[in-house]
Amino acid sequence: MSSSNHNTFSPRSVLEKEKLNGSNFLEWYRNPRIVLRQEKRDYVLEKVLPKKYRSNAPQSEKNAWDKHSNDVVDVTCLMLATMNSDLQKQYENVASPIEMITSLKAMFQEQARTERYQMVKSLVECKLPKDDPVSPHVIKMMGYIDNLGKLDCPISQELATDIILRVTVVELRSVHHEL
Structure with a gap:
């Protein structure tokens, strides 16, 4: 792949295929992770935004915090945009992707476990x-x-x-x- 092709590659079209609707959490969650990894912003799904820097902090610390803060807002909005309207309303005031994912996992983990169980059962039977x-x-x-x-x-x-x-x-x- 040439460098010009690499720079124009964007997997964001994957996000348009399937919005989170309550029955597809695992498939939905995979897609934002793929996109964010390609954009080198997947760290916001795991790394909490630290407290804001002191006024006398070095410029590099301020820049790093500003970048992380902006990425949190962008990723939160990206995640909201890929949900159906009911879930958007429920999560529109959640401040970070980590909080959103933690809540969604808790909400949908039993459903995912049941679906996996049924699939394994079908396979072995x-x-x-x-x-x-x-x-x-x-x-x-x-x-x-x-x-x-x-x-x-x-x-x-x-x-x-x-x-x-x-x-x-x-x-x-x-x-x-x-x-």
């Missing part, structure tokens, strides 16, 4: 129907594995292969024994 071809069964299992990754519960390629082989081989043996 996935059975190859008698007389059905193996390929659609494997594709279905791969879909469950991909969805777990989207739910911040990624399964390594090696483990995914082991799970698919184990379930598929067990099912094939079961079908073979019936014959």
Whole structure:
């Protein structure tokens, strides 16, 4: 990638795809982190804005604080802009992205846990129907594995292969024994 292409690359279009609506927190949260990492402002999701500098502080300290303060405002607004209107109203007076994320995680963690649980359950209970071809069964299992990754519960390629082989081989043996 040339330097001119690199400078014009902006993943912000990702943020327009899906607003936080109450049922998609994990997917939504991934997108601002990607954008902020590319913009080198992801630190505001973890680093609290320190107390304002003293009047006699060195200029470098003042500049660093001003940059951090501006980034907090920009990121807060970016996050609000990517929420549906009900959530915007609920969070419009929250002062920092850290507070917003902490609150959202608390609000949606049970929902995310339930969704992950259901996906894992579907994966491990996935059975190859008698007389059905193996390929659609494997594709279905791969879909469950991909969805777990989207739910911040990624399964390594090696483990995914082991799970698919184990379930598929067990099912094939079961079908073979019936014959």
